[in-house]
Amino acid sequence: MTAAPELTVDQTGKRAPEPELDPEGRGKAERYTVFAFVFIPLLALAAAVPFAWGWGLTVTDIVIGAVFYLVSGLGITVGFHRHFTHGSFKANRPLRIALAVAGSLAIEGSVIKWVADHRRHHKYADHEGDPHSPWRFGDDWRSVAKGLYYAHMAWLYLDEEKTSPKRFAPDLLKDPDVRRVDRFFGLIVLFSLLAPAVIGGLVTMSWWGALTAFFWGSLVRVALLHHVTWSINSICHTIGEENFEVRDRSRNVWWLAIPSFGESWHNLHHADPTCARHGVLKGQVDISARVIWMFEKLGWASKVRWPNAERLAAKRVNAVN
Known part of the structure; x- marks a missing residue:
C-alpha cells in the first residue's frame, strides 16, 4: 500500500511533503490489527446466532431485521452519501424525501449533520482537518491501532471540532423538505427502534415476539x-x-462490498467522488449503483453521473483488473 505524504511546514513557512515511510515495515502489523479489530466482535455476534435459534431468534426476527437493514442501509449509501453529499444523481421530490427518511432510520445522525461531516472528510481526506482519518496519530502499529479505533467510532464523541452545516451543507439548509426531515430526526429514531418490536408483536401476537424483534431487528441491526458504515472510515482507509x-489513503476492500452495498469500493470513490457507481472494475459488485439504475x-432519478471510461482510464494506477 502506498502511503499518502503527510504535510508539514518547512523553515520558509511553506508546506512540503515529508519523506514517504517504508510500507513493508508496517504491513503485517496493520493487517493483524485491522482484522482483530473487525472480526472478533463479529465472530462473537455470529456465535450467538446458533445458540439463540429457537429460543431468542426466529425467522420473523431475521426477516424484520433484514428489511430494516436493507432500507436504512440503502438510505445511507444511495441517499445520504451518493445523492445528498455528492449529487451523483437528481431525485424527484418524493424519492428525495424518502431517501432522507430512510437514511435517518440508520440512526447515524441527521441528514444535514451526516452530509456536512462527510463533505468535510472529503475536503481534508487523511490530512489535518479530516474528522476521522485513521492516520492522525502516526504510522507505527500502535498509532494505527489507536487511529483505527478513533476513525471507526471514537471521533463521534471525541472530536472537539464540530462541522459547520453553513459551510459544508448550505444547499441542504435551503431545502425545506430536507430541513423538515432533519428536524424530525428524533421521531424517526424512535420509529426505527420501536417499529420492529410492534411488527414482531403483531405477527406473533405475543410480547415475547415483540421483545426478540426489538433485540434483533432494532439493536443488532x-x-x-453502524459498524459496517464505520468500517468505510477505518478499514477502507488502512x-x-x-x-x-x-491524494489520500482510500482503498478498495472486497469483503465489505456486500454488507456495505458497494461502499467499500472506496478507492474509486475518492478518485471520482461524484460517480454514481463505486465498483467500476470487473467483478466489483455495487448494489447501491444497481438501485440507482x-x-x-x-x-x-435523472442526470445520473455514470462512470466515464476516459476519466477512469486517466486515473488508473495499473492496467490489471
Whole structure:
C-alpha cells in the first residue's frame, strides 16, 4: 500500500511533503490489527446466532431485521452519501424525501449533520482537518491501532471540532423538505427502534415476539449497520487495493462490498467522488449503483453521473483488473 505524504511546514513557512515511510515495515502489523479489530466482535455476534435459534431468534426476527437493514442501509449509501453529499444523481421530490427518511432510520445522525461531516472528510481526506482519518496519530502499529479505533467510532464523541452545516451543507439548509426531515430526526429514531418490536408483536401476537424483534431487528441491526458504515472510515482507509490515483489513503476492500452495498469500493470513490457507481472494475459488485439504475429506469432519478471510461482510464494506477 502506498502511503499518502503527510504535510508539514518547512523553515520558509511553506508546506512540503515529508519523506514517504517504508510500507513493508508496517504491513503485517496493520493487517493483524485491522482484522482483530473487525472480526472478533463479529465472530462473537455470529456465535450467538446458533445458540439463540429457537429460543431468542426466529425467522420473523431475521426477516424484520433484514428489511430494516436493507432500507436504512440503502438510505445511507444511495441517499445520504451518493445523492445528498455528492449529487451523483437528481431525485424527484418524493424519492428525495424518502431517501432522507430512510437514511435517518440508520440512526447515524441527521441528514444535514451526516452530509456536512462527510463533505468535510472529503475536503481534508487523511490530512489535518479530516474528522476521522485513521492516520492522525502516526504510522507505527500502535498509532494505527489507536487511529483505527478513533476513525471507526471514537471521533463521534471525541472530536472537539464540530462541522459547520453553513459551510459544508448550505444547499441542504435551503431545502425545506430536507430541513423538515432533519428536524424530525428524533421521531424517526424512535420509529426505527420501536417499529420492529410492534411488527414482531403483531405477527406473533405475543410480547415475547415483540421483545426478540426489538433485540434483533432494532439493536443488532443498528449495531451491525453502524459498524459496517464505520468500517468505510477505518478499514477502507488502512488496507486494500489502490486501483486509482488518489491524494489520500482510500482503498478498495472486497469483503465489505456486500454488507456495505458497494461502499467499500472506496478507492474509486475518492478518485471520482461524484460517480454514481463505486465498483467500476470487473467483478466489483455495487448494489447501491444497481438501485440507482432502477430509480433511473422508473423515472424517479435523472442526470445520473455514470462512470466515464476516459476519466477512469486517466486515473488508473495499473492496467490489471
